[in-house]
Amino acid sequence: MTNHVHLVVVPMHQHSISKTLHDAHTEYSTYFNAKYGFVGHVWQGRADISLMDETYMWNAVRYVERNPVRAGIVQRAEDYPWSSAVAHCQFRDDNLLSDDFPPPGAIKNWAEWLRIDHSEEDKRTIRAHLSTGRPWCTPEVLEKLEELTRRRLRPRQPGRRKKIRAETE
Template identity: 40%
Template sequence: MLVYCLMPNHVHLILVPGDELGLRDALGEAHRRYTRMINFREGWRGHLWQERFHSFVMDERHLIAAARYVERNPVRALLCARPQDWPWSSARAHLAGADDALVSVRPLLELISDWAGFIGEPDAPDIADLLHAHASTGRPLGPDSFVEDLEQRLRRALKRQKPGPKAARRDSHTRDLFELLERD
């Protein structure tokens, strides 16, 4: 895990899964166990979090902006004055330069040497909208070259496509129609 922040009604995590199913399996099981524990302890029933988890790939520039956004979340919500004042986030670990029970700080500290200055800066003006948009679609966040590289490596379309039938399908249907007409 690179970044986390536990909020009263939601959780922000920035993770790099070890395999294809790692993210789904780990988060699904953690969510089930935590929900059962809290519901049992409090005598509650039902969901604890606002929504299911959302995931998407992002390039390094957006990863850095997302890390700041996540660690500054309690400040924006007026729960504390500074990110490091919130005990349920990775901000303290990044500032101390030492892993905690959940986060590995080295990958991000190799990119940002002055973490205190970094999280002290305001968020990029459009980062919240970008993160929310990509969380809802699951599409990669980054420049076209980043997305195109992912498409080539994964051999699948990741960019938003035009709505309606795909050209290849339309061509095959057209061929089928012409073949049918030729037979008659």
């Protein structure tokens, strides 16, 4: 992609993602600004981050690896040199990818799996979760997350809340 990056990551520690992205931005900004004589931030905005469970992780991986196809950059996902699809289709090794993923035998033919596009509804759902930061998981996992964080993570009904008036006697 020419103007953004997608990552599907499993952090090892609570602040791993934010620290990694901060460090990458700092290093790249230093390099880019020195090379081109600029000053300041290179990337704009914060990362869109959405927690997901394993059920939805597979959808996210396919969505990310198919992105260059949707954008019309390549015909096949594995033809985009900056994509993990190249390694997942076993065309080259990639030290940035986890040795544990995908689990052996999870997907027999990765290239064929990538040819299956998401429905328009699935694409809207993925984009909605990324733009809102709401967890993308099963209702059971969402309930556990709400208990753990003591926060409401489901969307509320749109509009103002109704005022509750105190009963007068």
